[in-house]
Amino acid sequence: MNTKSLIHLEGIHKIYGEGDASFEALKGINLDILSGEFVAIMGPSGSGKSTLMNLLGCLDRPSSGSYRYEGIHVESLDKTQRSLLRRYALGFIFQGFNLLARTSAVENVELPLLYRGIGRRKRRQLAREALDSVGLADKERNTPGELSGGQQQRVAIARAMVTQPRTLFADEPTGNLDSKTTDEIMLSLTRLNQEQGITILMVTHEEDVAQFAGRQIHVLDGLIAHDQQNH
Amino acid sequence: MFAMINNAFSIALKEIRRNLTRAFLTVLGIIIGVSSVVTMVTLGEGTTEAVKSQISSLGSNLLMVRPGAGFGPRSRSAGVPDFTEADVDALLRQVPGIAAVAPVRNTSTSAIYRENARMGGVTGTNPGWFEINNWTLESGRFFTDDDLKKGAAVCVIGQTVVDDLFADEDPIGKKIRVGKASVEVIGTLKEKGQVGMGDQDDTLVVPLSTLRRRLLGQTSAHDIGMISISAEDGVDSDWMIENIETVLRERRNLQDNQENDFSVMDTRQIAETLSSSTQVMTTLLATVSGVSLLVGGIGIMNIMLVSVTERTREIGIRLAIGATAKEVLLQFLVEAITLSSVGGAMGIVLALGFCTLLAPMIQVNFIFNTQINIIAFIFSAVVGVVFGFAPARRAASLDPIDALRHE
Ligand SMILES: Nc1ncnc2c1ncn2[C@@H]1O[C@H](COP(=O)(O)OP(=O)(O)OP(=O)(O)O)[C@@H](O)[C@H]1O
Ligand SMILES: [Mg+2]
Numbered sequence: 001m002n003t004k005s006l007i008h009l010e011g012i013h014k015i016y017g018e019g020d021a022s023f024e025a026l027k028g029i030n031l032d033i034l035s036g037e038f039v040a041i042m043g044p045s046g047s048g049k050s051t052l053m054n055l056l057g058c059l060d061r062p063s064s065g066s067y068r069y070e071g072i073h074v075e076s077l078d079k080t081q082r083s084l085l086r087r088y089a090l091g092f093i094f095q096g097f098n099l100l101a102r103t104s105a106v107e108n109v110e111l112p113l114l115y116r117g118i119g120r121r122k123r124r125q126l127a128r129e130a131l132d133s134v135g136l137a138d139k140e141r142n143t144p145g146e147l148s149g150g151q152q153q154r155v156a157i158a159r160a161m162v163t164q165p166r167t168l169f170a171d172e173p174t175g176n177l178d179s180k181t182t183d184e185i186m187l188s189l190t191r192l193n194q195e196q197g198i199t200i201l202m203v204t205h206e207e208d209v210a211q212f213a214g215r216q217i218h219v220l221d222g223l224i225a226h227d228q229q230n231h
Numbered sequence: 232m233f234a235m236i237n238n239a240f241s242i243a244l245k246e247i248r249r250n251l252t253r254a255f256l257t258v259l260g261i262i263i264g265v266s267s268v269v270t271m272v273t274l275g276e277g278t279t280e281a282v283k284s285q286i287s288s289l290g291s292n293l294l295m296v297r298p299g300a301g302f303g304p305r306s307r308s309a310g311v312p313d314f315t316e317a318d319v320d321a322l323l324r325q326v327p328g329i330a331a332v333a334p335v336r337n338t339s340t341s342a343i344y345r346e347n348a349r350m351g352g353v354t355g356t357n358p359g360w361f362e363i364n365n366w367t368l369e370s371g372r373f374f375t376d377d378d379l380k381k382g383a384a385v386c387v388i389g390q391t392v393v394d395d396l397f398a399d400e401d402p403i404g405k406k407i408r409v410g411k412a413s414v415e416v417i418g419t420l421k422e423k424g425q426v427g428m429g430d431q432d433d434t435l436v437v438p439l440s441t442l443r444r445r446l447l448g449q450t451s452a453h454d455i456g457m458i459s460i461s462a463e464d465g466v467d468s469d470w471m472i473e474n475i476e477t478v479l480r481e482r483r484n485l486q487d488n489q490e491n492d493f494s495v496m497d498t499r500q501i502a503e504t505l506s507s508s509t510q511v512m513t514t515l516l517a518t519v520s521g522v523s524l525l526v527g528g529i530g531i532m533n534i535m536l537v538s539v540t541e542r543t544r545e546i547g548i549r550l551a552i553g554a555t556a557k558e559v560l561l562q563f564l565v566e567a568i569t570l571s572s573v574g575g576a577m578g579i580v581l582a583l584g585f586c587t588l589l590a591p592m593i594q595v596n597f598i599f600n601t602q603i604n605i606i607a608f609i610f611s612a613v614v615g616v617v618f619g620f621a622p623a624r625r626a627a628s629l630d631p632i633d634a635l636r637h638e
C-alpha cells in the first residue's frame with residue numbers, strides 16, 4: 001500500500017435489498033486515491049457511481065469489503081465516529097442537493113460550520129464568502145424554494161466547500177448548470193485542489209468537465225472499467 | 232458539552248421559528264388539553280368548597296330525620312310511612328338534649344300577589360324551624376305557637392320570594408294567594424345567599440296546621456316528610472342519633488331483625504355525603520378532561536407523523552453534514568420540550584382566565600390548586616416529548632443515506 005494513499009478500497013460490494021429483490025450495485029471495487037488528487041468518476045446511468053460516492057463519503061456502509069480512509073478502517077468506526085469523520089474531514093455535494101427546506105441559503109451554508117463549533121460571526125462571514133465564490137452573493141436570504149435548480153446546486157457546492165474539507169465528494173456538481181457557470185464552478189474546484197491541496201472526487205457525465213480532473217475512472221455495471229491519468 | 236447544549240438550543244429555536252404553523256398546531260393540542268384539565272378541576276374544587284362552607288353555615292348541631300333508608304337525594308323507598316305529629320312529640324319528650332324540633336311538610340304550589348306570580352316550594356312547620364335553621368328576620372315577625380294552634384293564615388317569606396312578588400312595596404301585612412288560600416305576609420327573612428346546593432332564600436313558610444287546613448287538606452296522620460332537630464350545645468350527636476333511632480323504631484313497630492325504615496343524619500354526615508358526591512363529580516370532570524389532554528397528545532402525534540418525512544430528511548441532512556445522532560436528538564428534545572412547555576404554560580394561563588370568568592357565573596370561589604397545575608404541566612411536557620421525540624429517535628438511528636432516501 002502506498003504511504004500517501006488517502007482512500008483505499010478492497011473488494012467493495014454493495015447489495016441493495018434482500019432475497020429475490022436484491023440488487024448488487026457494486027461488484028468488487030478495488031481503488032486507491034492519493035492525497036491531493038482530483039478524480040473524475042464517469043459511467044452510464046445506473047452503473048453505481050452514486051452508490052460508490054455514498055460509501056466513500058461514509059454516508060452508507062458496504063455489504064462487504066474494506067475501506068480505509070487515511071489508514072483508518074472505516075467499518076470499525078461507530079456511528080458517532082463516522083459522524084465526526086464527516087464533520088471534520090469530508091465534504092459532500094449531493095446529486096439531489098439536499099438543502100434544508102425553508103432555510104435561507106446562507107443558513108444552509110453555515111450549517112456544517114455550526115456543527116464544527118464555529119462562532120456566529122465567523123460562520124456568517126465564511127458562509128457569505130462561499131456563496132460569493134459560487135456567484136450567489138445576492139441570494140443569501142432566499143430559501144431553496146425561491147432558488148432555481150442551478151442556484152440550489154451552487155448553494156450545495158458552497159455548503160460543501162465552506163469547511164475546506166480534506167476530501168470533497170461531488171456527485172454531478174454541474175449537472176444543472178449552464179456552461180459558463182460550470183466553468184466557474186470547475187475553476188473554483190480546481191483552485192481548492194491546487195491551492196489548498198483538497199482531494200476531490202467528482203462524478204460527471206460530461207467529458208469537458210472531466211478534463212479538469214487529473215484522473216478519470218470509468219465505472220461500468222458496478223465495476224471499474226478504466227482508470228487513467230489525464231495528460 | 233455546554234457548547235453542544237447551547238448549539239442544540241439555537242438550532243431548535245431556529246427550527247421552531249422556521250415552521251411556525253407546525254409549532255402552532257403542536258402547541259394548540261397541548262393548550263386545549265391542559266386548559267380543560269385545569270379549568271375543570273379548579274371549578275370542581277370550588278364547588279366542593281362552596282358546598283362545604285354552606286353546610287357549615289347550617290349550624291353544627293343540626294340533625295335531620297327522614298323516612299326510608301339512606302340519605303341520598305330523596306332515596307325514600309316505596310311503602311315506607313312518613314312521620315306523624317305524635318312521633319315529633321315523642322322525640323321531644325323522650326330524647327334528652329333536644330333544643331328544638333320541627334316537623335317539616337313540603338309541597339309545591341303557586342303564589343300570587345296582584346299581577347306577580349311564581350311557582351315554588353311551600354314549607355309547613357312549627358316556630359322552632361326558624362331557630363333550627365339559623366334564620367334571622369329582615370322585617371316583621373316569625374309565626375308563633377298561637378298561630379300554629381289556630382292555623383292562622385300567615386306566612387314568612389325569603390328574599391327570593393320577596394323579589395318575585397313585591398317590586399318596591401313593603402310585603403309586611405300584604406295578602407298573597409298561596410295555592411287556593413289567601414295568607415298574610417307577617418315576616419321576611421334575612422338573605423342567606425346562594426351557595427352550592429341551590430337558593431336558600433327561595434323559601435315560603437307557613438304553620439304546619441295552616442298547610443294542612445287551608446292548602447292541602449290532611450289525608451293521613453303520616454304526613455311529615457322530614458323532622459329537623461337541633462341539639463343542645465355539647466350533646467354528643469352519635470349518642471343522640473342512637474336515642475332518636477330507639478324511639479322511632481319503637482313507634483314504627485320495627486322488630487329486632489328489621490332494618491331502620493328511616494334515617495337520621497347530623498350536619499357532619501350530610502356534609503360528608505354531599506362533599507363526597509361533589510368529589511365524585513370532580514374526579515369525573517378530571518377524567519373527562521384527562522381524555523381531552525390525551526386527544527391533544529394524539530393531535531400532536533399526528534402532526535409529528537405528517538411531518539416525519541420532512542423531518543427524517545432534515546435529520547439525514549444534518550447527519551450527512553457531520554452532526555452526531557446525539558446532537559440531533561438533543562435538538563429534537565429541546566424542540567419538543569420548548570413547544571410543550573410553552574403550550575402547557577399558555578394552557579394554564581388560559582385556564583386561569585376561564586376560571587376567573589366562570590367562577591362568579593356558577594357562584595363558586597376560585598381556588599388556585601398548585602398541584603393540578605403542576606401535574607397538567609408535567610403531563611403536557613411528557614406528551615410532547617413522547618410524541619415529538621419518538622419519531623426523531625428512529626430517524627437518528629439510520630445511516631444518513633437511508634434517512635435522506637426516506638419518502
Ligand atoms: N436504495 C436502493 N435500493 C435498491 N436499488 C438501488 C438503491 N440505490 C440505487 N440502486 C440501484 O443501484 C444501481 C446504481 O445506482 P446509482 O445511484 O449508484 O447509479 P449512478 O451511477 O449514480 O446513476 P446516475 O448516473 O443515474 O446517477 C441502480 O441500478 C439503482 O437502481
Ligand atoms: Mg448518481
